[in-house]
Amino acid sequence: MVKLVATILTGALLAPVISGAPAAASPQNPPYGFVAVQGSKLTIYGQPIRIKGTNYYPRDGMWASMWTNWNWNAILADTDRMRSLGMNAVRILVPYSHGGWNGANPPETRLQQLESLVNHLGANGIRSCVTLFDWETTYPAAGTQRETEHKSYINAIVGRLKNNPYVFMWDVKNEPDHPSSINGFDDWDMAPTQRDRIVSWLSRMAAHIRTIDPHHPVSVGMRWYNNNKDVIGFVDIVCFHSYWSHITNNTEIPVIKSFMGANPKPILAQEFGWPTNPTPCNRDGVLIWDYNETQQLAMYQQWLQAFANHDIAGCLQWMTYDAKSYTTNPNESFENYFGLWRYDYSLKPAGAHYRDNFQTRFFPGAPPAPLQNFTAQAMDTAVRLTWQNPTGSFDRAVVRMRTDGYPQSLTDGVLVCERPGPPGSWDTFVHTGLMNGAVYYYTAFAVDSSGQPSAPVNALGRPTQPQGGDRCGTVKLLPENAPVMLLRKIVTAVYPADGATYVSEPDRSAGVRVEAVAAGVSVGDTVNVTGKARTRVLSGVNAERTVAEASITRVDVPPVMLPGLRMRGIQVGGGPVAPYLAGARDGFGVNNVGQLVTIVGRVTAVLGTVIFVDDGSGVVDLAGRRGVMVRCPGSSLPVALGDLCAVTGIVEGSVPTGWTDTRRLVRMRDWSDILRLD
Template sequence: MKESERVLTRGTILSSIIAGLATGILAFTAPLPAAAAVWQAPVTISQASDTGCSVPAVASAPDGRVCVVYRRKWPDWRLMFRERSPAGVWGPVEAISVPWSDGATVAYHPDGSIWVIYAMTPPGGKTDLYLARRVNGVWTTTQLTSTPDREEGYAMMRMMPDGRVHLIYAADTEIRYLHWNGSSWSTPVSLGTCERAYYHRPAIAVDSAGRVHTTWQEAKRILYRRLEGSTWTSTQVIATTTGFFSYGRIATSGSNHVVVVTFDQVTDNDYHIKHLSSSNAGQTWTPISTLVSAGHIPWLAQADDGTVHLVHQERPSQRAVIYRQWSELGWTNPETAASSADGIWKGWPALAVGPGSALHLVYDQNETIAYVAGSRETTPLPPVTNLKAETGDRAVRLSWTAPTDIRFYSAVVVFKYGSPPANPSDGTKLTEITAAPGSQSAVIHDGLTNNTTVHYSVFSRGIDNSYSAPASTQATPHRVGCTEPRMLPDGAWTLLRGKVVSGVFPSDGCVYVQDEDRAGGLRLAGTFPALAVGNRVDISGTMETRQVSLTPSERQLRLQTITVTGSGPAPVPLHMRTSQVGGGAFPPYLPGVRDGQGVNSMGLLVRVSGRVTAVLGQYFYLDDGEAVPDVPGRVGVMVRWPSGTPPVTVGQMVTASGVVTGSIPTGWTTNRRLLFMRSTDDLRTVAGP
């Protein structure tokens, strides 16, 4: 499993994610996980005597009622109505219009009444819009529009919580808007023109800030206007095609996010559903792109929780209805809401989102009307696990494992001083990391104050914008010397600042740094910039154990970041006796040298003086009279000359400087004492043999 990691300073990203799935908080190229909706078996709700039933509309009420309006073709073109009680019992079918009625849009009024707006063509007359209201089981009908030279229809209504109504419709090829203010209808407002209203029917949505968003189409363009208060914005062309747009829909999520879906037939055999969205209330839009490569007749329903729900006919079989969910985070994977297993044609789907987790799907099932009850997953999203805080110098690294729940989308990290954040708004948001369910992620919080405790909470965020309970921890950053990391287990993270480069060994793939006060040294492994002895650096990474002959020899930091912050005087070697070189081990993590005692000096730049006891290729041995053990026949500290044969002879008195490095002879289980000299300047001759 890969790990996503970010480095932030006071909430600002300093480096990109170095491993993992996430490329950005809201950036994605693949669908989100499935929405985990559960769908019941379909129920036929049209009566047997009604034939040619199609184009259903559905609405849900806060009390759990659901109503469906559909058009029957035979024995007449008339709108029929049926209501389902909160207990799930369907009432009788009712006729709500005279013949030659079609194109209904339906909603529950806050007072409990039902509003249906539809198109009707009386005998010998023209098509106009009518409003039917059902109060206490009784229908009353009034004519809503009457333009002498216009056929009016294809209405879509949005009922507001206070009883106001926003309505959009087509008057032949003109798109118009009406508003019910609670007591009267406004004068129609002309928004623009379409080409053929049957295909390019308008759509309307209202966001949580009260802005009205409208869209309609021409064959090759999608048009958009927005009502801000009492002012309409100018018409925007938000998408174009080389094919043929039709059946456009629009919905909003919260106050700023808007999504549009449309059918686009590029060739005779193409059945694409495409989408585009805006994150700034319709001011700018994403490029249009394909969401479904085989689908038709999309329908959008918007829920109070900020989610948007899509249903559409599956193509090419035309025997199934597919469901997806959208929020500002993106789309879920498709799932089947009505199966093709029965082999029956299904089309003209519509959806309403009820209170809680309820979904209400209706569709034309081979000229009968089918209803399917669905429910969304409502179990609270699990929190992240394995939350760990690791401290560095003015920094904290947090890591965690995302829950395996398929609804998981991202982890939101919040910090606070004094107490753990109780919810995502309780404190300062550090970051949000998008990742796959079950994956590991990490973030580095940089720029902190040492010795001040920071409280953190990490919240799982779901695709429906829900949040889990917090997973909390705390950490106190502090100044870190070179010895402390060497006492940490493998994989532990740390960050050190102001360390001085004491040795650069390109052929060995390592660099050594140490504290300014020579309290400890540390081997670095990884990829390095150009470095020189005396550079001051800030470093971060994870600890690991370097092994020699399959035996733990030396602790080292596997670099993640290294920054040169300046340069200064080269470090002065710490003079010590040969018996002090390397020092003792500190189990369980820090190896020492054979018979080592006292302070562990592995990784430190030191200086020893003594007599040369042997010269072997690039190495020589140096003994100050303490006769420290090495392999049989040799005594003293082993010293590696930078290159070639060292310019010393047995019996010479010399002083040698170098970094104490791990080296385990064959058959040993502990280190010998070994110094890596850095340059010829590290050797001084005291006296000849």
């Protein structure tokens, strides 16, 4: 990589020529957590972020040797150093054929090195600009074999990382306008034939990248700012390199902005830097005396002030480390001494200035996975929201709402709820006080402990008065004292001594306790129930939802004797229904307290009127007893210890003293509910 650094710029600048090429479309709907382009800004999660970074090579792995002398321990230490300066980005220059990249067919070892580097940096808040085709300067015509080989190279690298959020930008080529490619000029308008050939190739390669990856921004690492007029139509981010003092005379950045007209794009100073050795330096027979740390600091002060004044999207300095120790030999190449750190890893004054100025923030690491199975169920003047929390890095779920479209971020719309919970668990929230018939747009995020959100998930809710009244399962979700109307439910149990009746949906999807008994009403009857939703609290724990202050009316139809819902012991009780029911200990799935169920297993314990029935599904209480507790109608048991039996009964709320969740308990109705099987 040759940097033609001049100490003084002489000669008039050519007037800019604005390209008539159409503006490139911004990356299409980038996935949540990807860097996005919004006007002249780069954003993450909808919030602007400024790039501050470096062109990265390990100290002892410069240029192509970075890949052939791969040193992971050095990369780990380098990451900490870069973070210590507040850097949130790096540029990684990937060779085409040098360093064992093999041109059209990059080997798996090289692809894995690149992916590992990008992932490690990204997990530490540093995202990568990946520059392709380093040292490749053939720029083949369309339809040639060489162009096919170039596309094959792109397929391998872009295809590998297209879904990786830790890449913030693809850079088609480093310095395609280098003087060595355009007859020794800086401005390639002086070499129009070479310019047109290179621009054609760049536009085709950028288009090919987008066919593979439509989400990441694409750019070109232009050396000379004025040459951007010919590529600005097909890049998402406008890059320029700055090694000259005219950054201070309002030339480079204003000229680039003038090319954009009414379509601003982010501007990135992709390379800038100054060497600090040798002093003096013999350059082409001329001794240069200002390649030193004092001048480097002065140049950094000018650059960073100009970047801030012009409010560009960011900068990547050239380069991280010196490649050699300082020398007194004036013929040593100055290219070895652009680092912010000296070869002994001590920080230069310019490095300290870079650390303390042009402030930004680190990129977030890996976002949590999104919430699963997010649904919105219509209720009377309310919407029931249900979801499953993701496994992994999860702290809380956040749900927001709008009435004119789905919220787009954690701050958009109205906060509905913010609910901590265990990873992988199910949760439910009832959004009340809504208007029947109105449409409510809900967006839910999983958020980790650092406050980073997942990709959003959406659900639409439209509250309505349910036809035919409420359902038994809905009662578990209603606020305290909410009115309840259950129509044409089936009686599954009557416990006169408790003043309680249990009713079920005809399809056995849910059941609920009713705090009332009615004369002449028995198991199998169809009934209507009115009352208020309440919570039955046992030992300080929300054990069961009930219909209180209830009235039961029998419907004059033939009886329906519902069978018990067959389930394994571990399923009895089910999971919690926040915030109203605790759920069974280690429970999961749909809460089934109040339902008529049937379990099968062997009797493992007999305690008066209580037995334990175990089917081997792993139910064990705190005393070490295996199986589901069964509450019998009396002590004259038709089964004995070790017998295999089938038991039918109601899953009833039960909480031993000191528990914070419910015990798995099936309550029989009479002796016909137990059948010995051996």
